[in-house]
Amino acid sequence: MKWGQWGAQLNQTQMSTLIDECYDLGVTSFDHADIYGAHTTEAEWGLAFQTSSLKREQIQIITKCGIMMPSPQMPHIKQKHYDTSQGHVIHSVENSLRNLKTDYIDMLLIHRPSPLMDPNEIMKAIDLLKKSGKVLNFGVSNFTTSQMLLINSASDVNVNQIEISLFELSAFLDGTLDYCMLYDIIPMAWSPLGGGNLFSSSSSVELLAKRQRLNDVAQKYNWSLDEMVYLFLLHHPAHIRPVVGSSKLERIKVAVDCTHRIISDAQWFEIWTAATGKDVP
Numbered sequence: 001m002k003w004g005q006w007g008a009q010l011n012q013t014q015m016s017t018l019i020d021e022c023y024d025l026g027v028t029s030f031d032h033a034d035i036y037g038a039h040t041t042e043a044e045w046g047l048a049f050q051t052s053s054l055k056r057e058q059i060q061i062i063t064k065c066g067i068m069m070p071s072p073q074m075p076h077i078k079q080k081h082y083d084t085s086q087g088h089v090i091h092s093v094e095n096s097l098r099n100l101k102t103d104y105i106d107m108l109l110i111h112r113p114s115p116l117m118d119p120n121e122i123m124k125a126i127d128l129l130k131k132s133g134k135v136l137n138f139g140v141s142n143f144t145t146s147q148m149l150l151i152n153s154a155s156d157v158n159v160n161q162i163e164i165s166l167f168e169l170s171a172f173l174d175g176t177l178d179y180c181m182l183y184d185i186i187p188m189a190w191s192p193l194g195g196g197n198l199f200s201s202s203s204s205v206e207l208l209a210k211r212q213r214l215n216d217v218a219q220k221y222n223w224s225l226d227e228m229v230y231l232f233l234l235h236h237p238a239h240i241r242p243v244v245g246s247s248k249l250e251r252i253k254v255a256v257d258c259t260h261r262i263i264s265d266a267q268w269f270e271i272w273t274a275a276t277g278k279d280v281p
């Protein structure tokens with residue numbers, strides 16, 4: 001999301017090099033959406049991947065559909081809305097395949113739950129896409145437990161990509177992660193570093209106090225802040241997969257290194273307590 005126009009604006013050579021370097025670190029899954037970079041990043045990444053040293057089968061591509069976002073690339077979209085109709089889901093995947101320069105998507109996600117979505121309609125699209133080999137696995141993003149129950153009634157859901165960070169802890173308590181564990185669904189955590197809020201300056205007294213508490217815990221264990229977040233997320237028994245948003249190799253490496261390390265339950269609660277500002281009852 002942030003390698004292209006919505007962030008670092010890497011050129012094709014920089015993006016291609018970063019893809020290769022990620023692979024060398026052990027990162028093989030790349031997260032996209034049709035709308036990233038106002039509908040430009042998939043195509044930029046597709047060209048960059050072509051000039052990387054990797055073969056398609058060495059990596060997994062995730063992409064998303066369903067948000068109809070006005071942009072210069074999509075002048076026919078006048079009003080931001082959601083479309084999870086069979087026709088749109090299939091059309092969007094075909095567009096993503098062209099942009100990403102691939103024959104198949106490893107994991108297709110419905111980007112946002114629509115109040116108008118009909119699970120049977122979505123499933124008809126997914127069945128056709130799976131039968132044609134264009135989509136291998138299906139998942140959702142930003143779905144609540146009841147929305148997952150609804151969609152899971154029509155088909156197998158493999159992933160729910162949701163916001164989880166030290167700024168957004170609801171998934172731990174509202175049943176979202178419980179549901180994932182119960183039905184073997186992979187929870188992916190988007191904006192694990194709060195989209196960078198963990199580091200950016202702020203005039204909010206509350207945010208500064210929270211950051212001070214988090215810094216105190218990090219310093220006590222000699223962790224960097226990002227390291228502390230990844231260790232916290234990776235410790236959870238639902239096997240949360242953080243979606244790393246950085247465009248800098250050394251920061252991506254911090255996340256990868258954390259997959260080989262563990263913290264204690266007591267340390268997890270120390271981070272939780274710093275994030276919430278309250279002792280657990």
Ligand SMILES: NC(=O)c1ccc[n+]([C@@H]2O[C@H](COP(=O)([O-])OP(=O)(O)OC[C@H]3O[C@@H](n4cnc5c(N)ncnc54)[C@H](OP(=O)(O)O)[C@@H]3O)[C@@H](O)[C@H]2O)c1
Pocket residue numbers: 001002007008031032111141142161162189190191192193194195196197199226243244245246247248251
């Ligand atoms: N499903 C959804 O609805 C949804 C929504 C939002 C995002 N996503 C996905 O989740 C991914 C991650 O989200 P995100 O990009 O918001 O993630 P994030 O990892 O929370 O934040 C990434 C941002 O933090 C900055 N950053 C990282 N480490 C830093 C450090 N040590 N010091 C200062 N700045 C630092 C990065 O800048 P640098 O590049 O300079 O490191 C980047 O701008 C996205 O790329 C996208 O694929 C999905």
